[in-house]
Amino acid sequence: MRFWDLNQLCFTKVTCTLALAMGILDIKDGKINVLATLGKPPCGSTKDELNCGRPLGLRMHEGSLYVVDAYLGLFKVSVETGKARLLLSQIAGVKPTFLNDLDIDSNGVIYISDSCRKWQRREFMYPCLEGTGSGRLIRFDPHNNSTEVLIDGLHFANGVQLSPDEDFVLVVEGIFARILRYHLKGHKKGQVDTFVENLPGVPDNIRPSSGGGYWLCDAVPHGPGFSLFDFLAPRPLIRRLLTQLFSLDLLVKFPAPSIMVYELNAQGEIVRSFWDLHQGHLGICSEVNEHDGVLYTGSIRSPFIGRFDLTKMKKT
Ligand SMILES: *[C@@H]1O[C@H](CO)[C@@H](O)[C@H](O)[C@H]1NC(C)=O
Ligand SMILES: *[C@@H]1O[C@H](CO)[C@@H](O)[C@H](O)[C@H]1NC(C)=O
Numbered sequence: 001m002r003f004w005d006l007n008q009l010c011f012t013k014v015t016c017t018l019a020l021a022m023g024i025l026d027i028k029d030g031k032i033n034v035l036a037t038l039g040k041p042p043c044g045s046t047k048d049e050l051n052c053g054r055p056l057g058l059r060m061h062e063g064s065l066y067v068v069d070a071y072l073g074l075f076k077v078s079v080e081t082g083k084a085r086l087l088l089s090q091i092a093g094v095k096p097t098f099l100n101d102l103d104i105d106s107n108g109v110i111y112i113s114d115s116c117r118k119w120q121r122r123e124f125m126y127p128c129l130e131g132t133g134s135g136r137l138i139r140f141d142p143h144n145n146s147t148e149v150l151i152d153g154l155h156f157a158n159g160v161q162l163s164p165d166e167d168f169v170l171v172v173e174g175i176f177a178r179i180l181r182y183h184l185k186g187h188k189k190g191q192v193d194t195f196v197e198n199l200p201g202v203p204d205n206i207r208p209s210s211g212g213g214y215w216l217c218d219a220v221p222h223g224p225g226f227s228l229f230d231f232l233a234p235r236p237l238i239r240r241l242l243t244q245l246f247s248l249d250l251l252v253k254f255p256a257p258s259i260m261v262y263e264l265n266a267q268g269e270i271v272r273s274f275w276d277l278h279q280g281h282l283g284i285c286s287e288v289n290e291h292d293g294v295l296y297t298g299s300i301r302s303p304f305i306g307r308f309d310l311t312k313m314k315k316t
Helices: 045-050 124-128 228-232 236-245
Strands: 016-020 023-028 031-036 055-063 064-069 073-078 084-088 097-106 108-113 135-141 146-152 157-162 170-174 180-185 191-198 214-220 261-264 269-278 287-291 293-300 306-309
Touching: 023 055, 031 073, 064 097, 064 180, 108 157, 108 170, 135 157, 146 170, 146 180, 157 214, 214 287
Parallel strands: 055 097, 097 157
Antiparallel strands: 016 023, 023 031, 055 064, 064 073, 073 084, 097 108, 108 135, 135 146, 157 170, 170 180, 180 191, 214 261, 261 269, 287 293, 293 306
16 A cells, blocks of 8 residues: 655646636646636636636547536637537526536547536535435437436446446446446446446546556545544434525535545456545545656645556555
8 A cells, every 4th residue: 555645736837627616727837827718807816707617527629628617618728729519508408507528539429427406506506415316327419419318316426437448438426436338338328227236435526547557545534533424424414504594615624634645447347546645735636647657646635646657656
């Protein structure tokens, strides 16, 4: 077992693009630029999100950046000019309030998760605590602008990831700590089954690993130490009460005891894990992205990217 130390996090020499509340940033050679903003100012607080937008899912496809914004929809963004084109703003005539992630197949067809229809992105703790199942996995074909609901009734639909062969698409069902699989090819085409369940912690996004599997990390980790979510899991009345009494801004500050980043193989088995046991240095981990032997982590709470060099790991 290896420990993830704060010293291994850095903010410089990262060439990648990430989304923050303010817009989409481009970090190159240690310089941070705003590449694009999708909505209208003012921006910067959760109150502004409805108009400013809140980009949540990013994917590169054929040289363009595709962005899912929780409220505004799906955009195609030029990484050279930052010019953004809106591709999808409504699903069956309804404006979304909590689109979350996306993946794109080799034909350009886009798979999008809609976390929940009852609450907005900025209220994300409420569907978590309440356990409402109104999330969806949606397929959008930009060639004819058709949308199709592949799975409905999901409990907090989150990360979306196609398999390497594009024979199925995975969607993280956060509240149940499991990943569902929608078959796109073969004799199970159109069917849904469970890819993996009982994951350690509540996963957020899912991204491919160079080993042919998938990276996940804890958005709401379990112990060691006291975990608010473990405590609340068997107590629905207290959960409902909390959503009435406390603001989201307060609930999200509850400290995470530890953070785990882990890799699943192609069959969904955990093959390795890395831990940050330093009481909230990473805060909450929302995404792990592997690039050239380095893991980059994103967080909805921490205003930085984690960088973790896998090539410096010794086999134990
Ligand atoms: C859109 O195109 C896809 C394939 O290109 C097709 O399967 C689908 O039926 C089309 N949808 C509509 C509404 O025409
Ligand atoms: C799809 O929608 C976009 C934006 O609303 C529009 O510009 C485009 O012409 C539409 N494409 C088709 C094939 O209807």
